Every structure is written in structure tokens, then in C-alpha cells.
Amino acid sequence: MQTFxxxxxxxxxxxxxxxxxxxxxxxxxxxxxxxxxxxxxTQLVTVAVRRVNLDREQGPSLLDHIDRSRYEILPNTAGxxxxxxxxRTAHLARELLGTKLVKLEVLGDEKTLLPDPVGTLxxxxxxxxxxxxxxVYCSDDPRLAVRLEEAGATxxxxxxxxxxxxxxxxxxxxIRITLELVSCPVIVDAGxxxxxxxxxxxxxxxxxxxxxxxxxxxxxxxxxxxAMRDACTAGRNARLAGRxxxxxxxxxxxxxxxxxxxx
Amino acid sequence: xxxxxNGERREVREDLTVxxxxxxxxxxxxxxxxxxxxxxxxxxxHGATRLAPDDALELVTLVGGG
Numbered sequence: 393m394q395t396f397x398x399x400x401x402x403x404x405x406x407x408x409x410x411x412x413x414x415x416x417x418x419x420x421x422x423x424x425x426x427x428x429x430x431x432x433x434t435q436l437v438t439v440a441v442r443r444v445n446l447d448r449e450q451g452p453s454l455l456d457h458i459d460r461s462r463y464e465i466l467p468n469t470a471g472x473x474x475x476x477x478x479x480r481t482a483h484l485a486r487e488l489l490g491t492k493l494v495k496l497e498v499l500g501d502e503k504t505l506l507p508d509p510v511g512t513l514x515x516x517x518x519x520x521x522x523x524x525x526x527x528v529y530c531s532d533d534p535r536l537a538v539r540l541e542e543a544g545a546t547x548x549x550x551x552x553x554x555x556x557x558x559x560x561x562x563x564x565x566x567i568r569i570t571l572e573l574v575s576c577p578v579i580v581d582a583g584x585x586x587x588x589x590x591x592x593x594x595x596x597x598x599x600x601x602x603x604x605x606x607x608x609x610x611x612x613x614x615x616x617x618x619a620m621r622d623a624c625t626a627g628r629n630a631r632l633a634g635r636x637x638x639x640x641x642x643x644x645x646x647x648x649x650x651x652x653x654x655x
Numbered sequence: 656x657x658x659x660x661n662g663e664r665r666e667v668r669e670d671l672t673v674x675x676x677x678x679x680x681x682x683x684x685x686x687x688x689x690x691x692x693x694x695x696x697x698x699x700x701h702g703a704t705r706l707a708p709d710d711a712l713e714l715v716t717l718v719g720g721g
Contacts, residue, residue: 415721425719440720443661443713444687446680453686454719470720483695484715487688555721582721604721 396629401577401600404493404525404546406464408435411594412624413466413579415604419613422457428607429463431617436464438495438602440471441485466527468495473508475515482519494519495549495581495602497529505555507531513539520544529581532566534573541574548574549581549602552593556605558585561593571597587616587623594627595635656708667706674701676712686716 400407414434419425429437437458444450458465467485472478475498482494496519498511507530519526525546530536532550540548550570553559560583561567571578577599584590584603593601601624610616657664660676667676673696677684689696690713696704706712 416719417721419719438721439717441688441715442718444680444682444716446661446663446714450681450683453683453716455686455717465717467717468720480690480693480695484688484690484713485717487695487697488686488715488717602721 396632398628398632403436403527403577406436406493406525408464408600410435410621410624411600411628412590412620413438413581413600413602414607414617414620415602416454416458417604418608422452422454424613425454425608426457428613428617429458431614431621432607433621434463436466438466438468438604440468441481441488442471464493465489465491466493466495467491468529469497469515471499472497473499473501473511475511475518478511478515479518482524486524492523492525493527493546494524495527495529507551509533509536512536513543516540516543516545527579532563532570534566534569537570537574537578541576545576547577547579547599549579551582552580552589553583555582556609557583558606558609559583560585560589561596564592564596567593567596567598584620587619590620590623591627591630594624595630597631600624656706658706658709659711661712661714671706672702673704673706673712676706677701677714680714682714688715689713690715 401411410433412434413436414432415438416425469478469481478498498508498515500506500508516526527547528540528545529549537548552561579600579602580593580598581602584606590601607613607616673689
């Protein structure tokens with residue numbers, strides 16, 4: 393099978409060949425998580441920081457099932473609704489993993505899980521000052537993306553649609569404008585429901601796609617992991633190949649000359 | 656003395672260090688990060704950090720997430 397050269401996706405000190413970033417939440421088991429990650433071809437996986445459950449015997453941990461020589465680990469600040477708790481969570485994550493990378497989430501409310509733009513910008517500034525490489529989950533607002541890049545974000549990660557909603561990329565225009573306005577990597581994060589959503593994001597020119605529920609929540613997560621992997625490659629290749637113009641009328645594929653019976 | 660661990664009040668012995676507490680709870684030190692009264696306690700200081708009455712601790716680890 394012919395494959396084509398591509399430049400790596402560079403996020404801080406990390407260089408990735410796969411442009412699919414995959415979350416580790418909501419799988420049926422750690423074994424299924426590990427298998428889905430492997431099939432997806434991802435090289436960067438996200439994890440969350442949570443209180444240790446002290447009422448339960450300590451069983452195996454997620455990290456026992458993630459080969460750190462194979463995957464970069466991106467801790468998130470999911471569940472934080474203000475800049476201060478996101479910053480505290482980032483400190484704890486760095487302590488656990490020893491990595492500078494953090495996926496910053498400062499959310500507005502529990503129903504929409506939409507990012508709070510002001511808190512997100514505030515936390516970005518602080519974490520950048522503390523030498524984190526900050527990948528910022530943000531709303532699909534191109535001007536906010538510019539402000540985040542100015543604040544030192546390593547990557548801006550606009551939501552295609554609300555987290556876990558499976559609605560895909562609802563505002564492709566906003567993603568396209570964001571891509572025009574910023575020079576840091578733009579990763580479409582959240583809302584991916586199926587393979588075509590990934591392909592569309594990559595065709596728009598996104599540098600990567602981050603998803604979790606789209607795989608973990610599928611009826612057959614392993615098969616969906618394969619679909620997402622292929623869609624990411626397909627969309628990226630289509631982008632680099634340069635699509636044809638959209639036209640209103642037809643443009644024959646076969647020669648218009650030499651048709652029998654013509655005069 | 657009484658301290659708070661992950662939002663729950665607990666009775667612990669006097670003169671306890673963060674390192675002692677992690678061991679007493681049966682946790683693997685490399686899988687736990689500790690915050691005391693809102694500030695991170697780096698692992699290298701677990702052994703030297705003595706807890707005081709009414710301390711509020713957060714003991715966290717990594718779990719699956721997106």
C-alpha cells in the first residue's frame with residue numbers, strides 16, 4: 393500500500409506522526425482501552441486527574457495499561473469550572489507525570505460543558521508563565537484563538553460541537569477562519585461522532601483531531617477506532633492533495649470529442 | 656488529630672508526614688499527587704512535610720478521561 397510523506401504534528405517537545413489524539417474515558421475495561429488506543433494508531437492519549445478513592449481497595453491503575461514508551465500522555469483539567477482549580481489540577485498532573493504538556497479545560501457549566509473563554513484565557517496565561525506547554529480546549533471563536541495564541545498557547549483546540557454530543561463540526565467556517573488567523577497547531581477537540589466528522593475536520597485543514605466518546609461510546613469501539621484512524625489519514629491526504637473546486641454545473645469526465653453519431 | 660482528606664474528615668495520628676499517610680493508606684507513592692491546603696506538595700518533600708490539625712489534603716491519581 394502506497395503511503396505518503398507528511399510532516400509530524402509538533403506540540404511543544406512532542407512530535408507525532410499520527411494526528412489523531414485519543415481519550416481514555418468511558419471504555420468498558422482497561423483492556424478495551426489499551427486495544428482501542430493501539431488500533432487507533434494514536435501516539436498521544438489524554439487522561440484525567442481525580443481524587444483517589446480511599447473507600448476501595450486499590451486495584452490496577454489506568455497507567456498500568458498505557459505503554460509510556462509508545463504513547464505521550466496528555467493530562468486534562470476536565471471538571472474544572474474556574475481558572476484557579478484548573479491551574480491546581482495542572483500542578484497535580486505535572487507531579488504525577490513529569491510532563492509539561494497539559495490540556496487546559498476551564499468549563500462554563502455542567503450542562504453544556506462549553507469552555508468559559510475568560511477563565512480559559514486567564515488560566516492559559518498563568519500556566520504558560522509556569523512553563524507548561526498548554527493545549528487549550530476552547531470554543532470555536534477565531535478571535536479567542538488569536539488571543540490564546542498571543543497568550544502563549546502551544547495549540548488551540550476548538551470544540552467541533554459540545555463534548556460527547558456526537559454532532560461533528562457544527563461551524564466549519566469558524567474552524568477555517570481560525571486556521572487562517574493563528575499559526576500554532578489547531579486541533580479540533582470534542583463533538584466527533586463518526587469517521588466523516590474526523591475526515592471533515594482534517595479536510596478543513598485542522599492539524600489534528602482529539603476524540604474520546606466517538607470511539608468509546610460506539611457499539612463496537614475497536615472497529616470505530618480503526619474507522620477514526622483511517623478517516624484521519626484520509627482527511628489529511630485529501631487536504632494535502634488539494635481538492636477540486638466546487639462547481640454549480642457538470643464537467644464531463646470522459647472526452648467530449650469523438651462520441652459516435654456526432655457531426 | 657482531625658484532618659480533611661479528599662473532602663472527608665479523618666482522625667489520624669499526631670506527627671504524621673505526607674509520606675507516612677500515603678503508606679498508611681496503602682497507596683503507591685508514584686501514583687499519587689498530594690495537595691495540602693491548596694498547594695502542591697512535591698514528592699521529594701512528602702517525607703519532610705508534617706501534617707497539622709485541620710489540614711485539608713487532596714490525594715489524586717490519573718484516571719481515564721478525554
